[in-house]
Amino acid sequence: MVSYKELGLVNSRDMFAKAVKGGYAIPAYNFNNMEQLQAIIQACVETRSPVILQVSKGARDYANINLLRNMARGATEYAKELGYEIPIVLHLDHGDSFETCKDCIDNGFSSVMIDGSHLPYEENIAVTKKVVEYAHKFDVTVEGELGVLAGIEDDVVAETSHYTKPEEVIDFVSRTGVDSLAISIGTSHGANKFTPEQCTRNADGVLIPPPLRFDILKEIEDKLPGFPIVLHGSSSVPVEFVKMINEHGGKLKDSVGIPEEQLRQAAKSAVCKINIDSDGRLAMTGTIRRVFDEKPGEFDPRKYLGPARDALKKMYMHKNEEVLGSAGKA
Ligand code: G3H
Ligand code: 13P
Ligand code: ZN
Numbered sequence: 001m002v003s004y005k006e007l008g009l010v011n012s013r014d015m016f017a018k019a020v021k022g023g024y025a026i027p028a029y030n031f032n033n034m035e036q037l038q039a040i041i042q043a044c045v046e047t048r049s050p051v052i053l054q055v056s057k058g059a060r061d062y063a064n065i066n067l068l069r070n071m072a073r074g075a076t077e078y079a080k081e082l083g084y085e086i087p088i089v090l091h092l093d094h095g096d097s098f099e100t101c102k103d104c105i106d107n108g109f110s111s112v113m114i115d116g117s118h119l120p121y122e123e124n125i126a127v128t129k130k131v132v133e134y135a136h137k138f139d140v141t142v143e144g145e146l147g148v149l150a151g152i153e154d155d156v157v158a159e160t161s162h163y164t165k166p167e168e169v170i171d172f173v174s175r176t177g178v179d180s181l182a183i184s185i186g187t188s189h190g191a192n193k194f195t196p197e198q199c200t201r202n203a204d205g206v207l208i209p210p211p212l213r214f215d216i217l218k219e220i221e222d223k224l225p226g227f228p229i230v231l232h233g234s235s236s237v238p239v240e241f242v243k244m245i246n247e248h249g250g251k252l253k254d255s256v257g258i259p260e261e262q263l264r265q266a267a268k269s270a271v272c273k274i275n276i277d278s279d280g281r282l283a284m285t286g287t288i289r290r291v292f293d294e295k296p297g298e299f300d301p302r303k304y305l306g307p308a309r310d311a312l313k314k315m316y317m318h319k320n321e322e323v324l325g326s327a328g329k330a
Contacts, residue, residue, distance in 0.1 A: 008076030024325030043316035147184030244286030
């Protein structure tokens with residue numbers, strides 16, 4: 001058993017309490033490798049932002065849990081070395097079972113998500129409660145989910161979303177004891193969040209998605225005053241990265257994300273954790289493609305991963321400062 005406290009990490013409880021009160025959201029950025037982690041830490045230290053480092057089941061399979069945990073420990077020391085100590089959470093993203101959550105808790109994670117959103121309601125409650133009972137013994141915080149997001153959540157592919165039912169949230173939270181709740185109000189995973197048919201086009205031909213269901217969010221907030229709400233699938237799919245990818249040999253079609261103004265609006269409410277992964281993938285891919293295109297003789301990975309890391313850092317700083325409002329809150 002490795003306790004997150006020995007690794008210099010914190011759980012999400014205080015972070016969320018401050019974020020809900022302060023009207024901002026904590027960034028939850030996924031990482032799978034060193035360059036992504038460096039970019040996240042550099043950006044969050046420079047903007048003085050707390051941060052949640054997210055590891056998906058896919059990331060565990062890709063990078064190895066021991067390595068990821070030690071990278072997170074390294075990140076806490078790296079942040080100090082950069083000159084400012086920020087609170088860092090190591091969080092399991094979309095935990096698919098009690099066993100996966102337990103394994104992460106036993107391996108130094110300070111927060112886990114148990115994603116039972118695809119299960120029948122009572123089964124979701126049962127597995128979430130079981131995870132909470134185990135996690136709380138070690139002061140690890142737990143995120144549950146109600147409602148289904150369209151797109152891919154690890155191995156679970158949902159064709160259509162089901163909005164969270166506000167009438168279920170009090171029952172779910174009180175019976176499971178979760179510390180935060182992920183809800184479905186129109187966001188979804190990946191770079192193609194809506195079909196072109198669901199969108200309108202502006203004068204430049206850019207797809208404009210339908211607005212998030214702020215009415216559902218308001219109903220949930222009214223039922224659970226001050227309770228931490230989480231938004232998954234919150235990449236904005238910036239046009240400049242999609243363009244960069246396509247101008248350098250890529251083929252991304254009909255990509256569309258959540259407009260930043262809507263995320264800013266959500267961050268001012270009880271939404272206190274906003275999950276962003278795809279935008280980082282787009283920034284890295286676009287930058288690497290550009291280097292390969294412009295310098296076909298380049299074969300030193302540092303010469304393309306370095307610029308990708310810089311682009312990522314710039315993007316994360318922008319999110320903290322202009323979208324989530326977490327800059328200056330560490
Ligand atoms: O919600 C999904 C995250 O973007 C993680 O994706 O399972 O491909 O690592 P992944
Ligand atoms: P995006 O695919 O919109 O970045 O969402 C990431 C996410 O929700 C991770 O859990
Ligand atoms: Zn997610």
